Structure formats: C-alpha cells, structure tokens
Amino acid sequence: xxxxxxxxxxxxxxxxxxxxxxxxxxxxxxxxxxxxxxxxxxxxxxxxxxxxxxxxxxxxxxxxxxxxxxxxxxxxxxxxxxxxxxxxxxxxxxxxxxxxxxxxxxxxxxxxxxxxxxxxxxxxxxxxxxxxxxxxxxxxxxxxxxxxxxxxxxxxxxxxxxxxxxxxxxxxxxxxxxxxxxxxxxxxxxxxxxxxxxxxxxxxxxxxxxxxxxxxxxxxxxxxxxxxxxxx
Numbered sequence: 001x002x003x004x005x006x007x008x009x010x011x012x013x014x015x016x017x018x019x020x021x022x023x024x025x026x027x028x029x030x031x032x033x034x035x036x037x038x039x040x041x042x043x044x045x046x047x048x049x050x051x052x053x054x055x056x057x058x059x060x061x062x063x064x065x066x067x068x069x070x071x072x073x074x075x076x077x078x079x080x081x082x083x084x085x086x087x088x089x090x091x092x093x094x095x096x097x098x099x100x101x102x103x104x105x106x107x108x109x110x111x112x113x114x115x116x117x118x119x120x121x122x123x124x125x126x127x128x129x130x131x132x133x134x135x136x137x138x139x140x141x142x143x144x145x146x147x148x149x150x151x152x153x154x155x156x157x158x159x160x161x162x163x164x165x166x167x168x169x170x171x172x173x174x175x176x177x178x179x180x181x182x183x184x185x186x187x188x189x190x191x192x193x194x195x196x197x198x199x200x201x202x203x204x205x206x207x208x209x210x211x212x213x214x215x216x217x218x219x220x221x222x223x224x225x226x227x228x229x230x231x232x
Contacts, residue, residue: 101127102127102144103129103142103143104126104145105145108149109152121147126225129143133155137174139174139175145180146179148160149184150185150186150188151186185205
C-alpha cells in the first residue's frame with residue numbers, strides 16, 4: 001500500500017521563512033584629543049606628572065654612566081677639554097694680542113731636521129721656539145706643547161725619551177702639568193714606546209711628519225690649532 005500525502009493523518013506544516021537579519025549599526029568614529037592621550041611613565045621610575053612632561057623625582061636622578069669607570073671618565077674629560085678649546089679657537093686670530101698666541105717648544109739637536117716641524121707649527125698659528133737642549137724657564141711654563149725628537153742626545157748620553165723625562169720633571173717643578181709632550185721619531189720599538197709612556201710622553205708621531213698627524217696629536221690632547229686652513 002503506497003503512502004500518499006493526502007492520506008497522512010498528520011500533515012507536515014511548512015515553516016515560515018525567517019525574516020532577514022538586520023544589518024549591524026555602523027560604529028561611530030572615536031575622536032580623541034591630545035588631552036585625552038596619557039603617556040605611560042618610564043618603567044620602574046617614579047615620576048611626577050606635569051602638564052607637558054614627566055620629570056624624574058630627585059631621589060631617582062641617575063648618575064652619569066661613566067662615573068666610577070676611570071677610563072670612561074678620562075675620555076669624557078678629554079672630550080670636554082677638546083670642546084672647550086674649540087670654542088677658544090679665536091685665540092691667535094689676526095688682530096689678537098701676541099700674549100694670547102699659544103707657544104710650542106721644539107727640541108731637536110739637528111737644526112735642519114727641526115725646521116720643517118717649526119714651519120708646520122707656525123702655519124697652524126703657534127708661536128714656536130726651537131732649541132737643541134732644554135732651555136731655562138721660570139713659572140709659569142709658557143708652552144702648551146713640547147715636541148722632542150727621539151734622536152736628540154742629552155748631556156749624559158741619553159736619548160730623546162730621557163730628554164722628554166727631564167722636560168716633564170721641569171714642568172712639574174714649575175707647577176704646571178698641562179703641557180702636552182709629543183715624541184717625534186723615525187721608528188720606535190715596543191720597549192721604547194713603553195719607556196716613552198713612563199717618561200711622560202702623551203703622544204708619539206712618526207716621520208714623515210704631515211699636517212694631519214701633527215694636528216691629530218695635538219687635537220687628541222685638547223690643544224687647539226689657532227688657525228687651520230683645513231677647517232675654514
């Protein structure tokens with residue numbers, strides 16, 4: 001016996017179609033002013049908020065990072081000294097007092113050998129004094145730098161390093177340790193470099209001398225060039 005829909009005692013009812021889903025309402029744009037934005041404070045640091053910035057409290061002020069590190073401290077001091085002397089480059093400019101022109105001493109027993117260095121230093125604007133031996137001096141020590149040739153011999157048959165040591169001792173006796181000591185040499189062994197450091201030499205310049213290596217030795221130690229055409 002076949003089943004017919006008309007004979008079904010419980011006819012199935014068709015479900016009414018669901019109404020279409022309502023479209024979500026468009027989100028309203030969020031507008032923030034600068035006053036509504038709050039910057040987070042730096043991590044692990046208490047701050048006092050002001051209208052425009054965060055200020056570290058007095059008990060949280062951090063020391064300079066180089067404090068306690070002798071090498072970094074000396075480097076910072078040298079950088080500050082170089083910055084200061086660069087601000088004073090007007091010294092020795094045309095029209096300046098002769099007393100304001102920095103003086104340099106060149107010690108070399110060979111007059112022909114020391115002449116090129118003297119001319120180079122004079123072109124930098126220094127007032128140059130050259131000698132074969134350590135000259136007599138009274139306080140205050142007048143020279144901002146001393147160039148000693150390694151080949152120069154002393155009275156007791158010492159070399160230029162021994163002469164540099166004598167110069168350093170004289171400068172200290174006169175109460176001024178600021179003079180820069182530069183050793184000039186054709187070549188130096190490792191032992192001589194150690195001796196030069198112990199004798200108080202600040203820099204070593206190898207021949208042939210150029211404007212670059214002489215200026216670099218002075219600038220590294222904070223001695224400004226009164227006039228340098230390379231920076232004009």
